[in-house]
Structure formats: structure tokens, C-alpha cells
Amino acid sequence: MISRPISNLLDVVVSRQESLAPRIQHLPPAGSRPLVVAGRVAGWITPRATACVRDMPGVRITDEAVYVVAVPRQRLTLDSLMARIAGVLNENGCLRGWRDELLDVYGEGRRLCVLERAAMRPLGLLTKAVHLNAWAPDGSMWIARRSLTKATDPGKWDTLVGGLVGASEALDASLVRESFEEAGLQPADLSERTPLRVILRMHRRLPEGYQVEDVLVSDCVLPEGVAPVNQDGEVSEIRLARLDEVAEMLQADAFTHEAEACILDSLMLRCRAAQG
Missing domain, CATH: 3.30.750.160 (Transcription Regulator spoIIAA)
Structure with missing residues (x-):
């Protein structure tokens, strides 16, 4: 039998996934x-x-x-x-x-x-973004607030780690690099993470053009005592959030679209595991 908190969380996840799709799947800008x-x-x-x-x-x-x-x-x-x-x-x-x-x-x-x-965006070219959903041993989630100086989504909440894959860079190498730059994490901190998985290809109209992006995510429970610390100045705050807080933030549109997609995917996997 599914517990009531898990059932409530599943309802939020399904609802948010349905509402997210029209916000991240657009036709190309007019005249493109x-x-x-x-x-x-x-x-x-x-x-x-x-x-x-x-x-x-x-x-x-x-x-x-x-x-x-x-x-x-x-x-x-x-x-x-x-x-x-x-x-x-x-x-x-x-x-x-x-x-x-x-x-x-x-x-x-x-x-x-x-x-x-x-x-990339004015030409509508494909980019690849890697994200890390980082969890604490007690089941809460590490989340990061984007700097107010970011060109895109300043001040929005994000996955703990997220960034674009550089030229000739392997996907896993990109995630390890971003994990240090954005959260100060070492490779050993990520040793138990899940393989990167593609959760969607986003097509979103932006003021400067068209975002076509493969969004990949990995999940990891950070070891006890590991506290992420931003290194590159692109994050203004990192904190732990309980699942009920994450659900409230999702419903309040507090996260970037990419982060929401990654978090919802991870929450759905957790809900299914609890059902099984």
C-alpha cells in the first residue's frame, strides 16, 4: 500500500510534468x-x-x-x-x-x-546539459540558487550541479568538472552516482533564438559530512530542502525549467520504487 505522503508527492509530480511540457516544447521562432x-x-x-x-x-x-x-x-x-x-x-x-x-x-x-x-541559440543548434540531483542520507535534496548576475534565469533555484558540455568533452568528464566548479565536489563524492540518462530534448523559444537541448541527469547520495560549496561564483546559495519543501517550490515555479525536469524525473523514480 502506498503511504499518503508518497501518494501526495506522486500527484504533484504527475501534475507538474503535465504542465511543464508546453513550457519547454515550442515550435521554432517565427520566420526561422x-x-x-x-x-x-x-x-x-x-x-x-x-x-x-x-x-x-x-x-x-x-x-x-x-x-x-x-x-x-x-x-x-x-x-x-x-x-x-x-x-x-x-x-x-x-x-x-x-x-x-x-x-x-x-x-x-x-x-x-x-x-x-x-x-548557439541564435542558430538554434543542439546543446547538451548535464545535471546532478544530489541527495543527503536523510532523504533531503541539495539545491542551488543561481547568481543574480546570470544571463539566464537569475535568482532561480536549480539542481545542485548543471552545465553545458564543452567541445570534445566526454559527458561524464563534464559532470565531474561542473560538480567541482559549482559545488566543490570531488570525484570520490560522486562514486555512487547513477549513470547519466537523457530525460528529454528541450525545444524552447528564447529572446535571442531557440534552445534545442538534450537534458541529462545523474542521481547521487552525497556521503555524510559532505557539504557542497560553490567555487565559480555562479551560485548565490546552496541548501538542503525536505521533500515537502521541494514539492512546494515546484508548485511555486521556483526552479528553472531544466532543473524542474530533472527533479521531477528523479522524484518519479523514487515514487515508483516506493510503490514497488
Whole structure:
């Protein structure tokens, strides 16, 4: 028989999952066109970004799509061409800041080149984000509040660890790196974590473009006595929250969409385990 607290939690999880879907699964922004990189469909470029790259070498625009290819005769590799595109978008105010971080560009499941992180959304390119749902031995959850200086979702609550996978970076290596940067965790603290699992591919319209993102999550019970401490200044607060507090925060839209998806997935697994 399911206990009443677990039954109540399951009701919250199911309700929030149903309400989350329309908030994170959108059609591309109006007027966007498919972006084809090296012959492979890779993203959705916004009208504003299309206008900015119109006269660039290696770029061909049709009514149906925008095509980007290397130009060997001008010594323009795909990487260097994409770097030029990012620069032009930045000069024309299409980017939200400049991160000086490179991410992989994927097209039809294949890694094609790299690109400045800030340029991914205006081009609607796929990113991959790794998250850690960290639990305490008593069943409460470690959560982190995003810094007020963050460009996206400042001040919102988040999973303890979450970040984008860098260029040529293995998924597990990315999670270990982010776990130290955001929470000061060492690899030994994560030794009992579950394998990363893809929980969804998000398609969300943003002011600067289109977020197409694979969201991956791992769960871990941190050892007794381990207290996460932020290292990179991107988190303003880390604290433990009881399950009833987490449920209340979910219902109050206190978490980022990505964090909510990760937390709901983990809570659903726990509810199913309690049922079984």
C-alpha cells in the first residue's frame, strides 16, 4: 500500500510534468529557417541572424534554408567560418554576451565543428546539459540558487550541479568538472552516482533564438559530512530542502525549467520504487 505522503508527492509530480511540457516544447521562432551545416541539418537560424550572415563567404540563403559550408579556396575551414559567423552576430547585437567557451556543433547526429557558446541559440543548434540531483542520507535534496548576475534565469533555484558540455568533452568528464566548479565536489563524492540518462530534448523559444537541448541527469547520495560549496561564483546559495519543501517550490515555479525536469524525473523514480 502506498503511504499518503508518497501518494501526495506522486500527484504533484504527475501534475507538474503535465504542465511543464508546453513550457519547454515550442515550435521554432517565427520566420526561422533550417540551418544546414556541411550538408547536414543542424539548427534553426533566426531571421535576425540570417540577415547578419547574408553576404558572408560560405553562406548561401534560400527560401527553404540557410546553408553553411567550408571555403577551401579562401582557407576557410568549417571551424573558422563558424567563428566568423559568431563574431558577426556579436557585432550586430544578436548574442547575450560572449562566453569565450566552445561547444560542439551537431548535425543529424554527427559532430561537425565547434562554435562560441553564446552563438548557439541564435542558430538554434543542439546543446547538451548535464545535471546532478544530489541527495543527503536523510532523504533531503541539495539545491542551488543561481547568481543574480546570470544571463539566464537569475535568482532561480536549480539542481545542485548543471552545465553545458564543452567541445570534445566526454559527458561524464563534464559532470565531474561542473560538480567541482559549482559545488566543490570531488570525484570520490560522486562514486555512487547513477549513470547519466537523457530525460528529454528541450525545444524552447528564447529572446535571442531557440534552445534545442538534450537534458541529462545523474542521481547521487552525497556521503555524510559532505557539504557542497560553490567555487565559480555562479551560485548565490546552496541548501538542503525536505521533500515537502521541494514539492512546494515546484508548485511555486521556483526552479528553472531544466532543473524542474530533472527533479521531477528523479522524484518519479523514487515514487515508483516506493510503490514497488
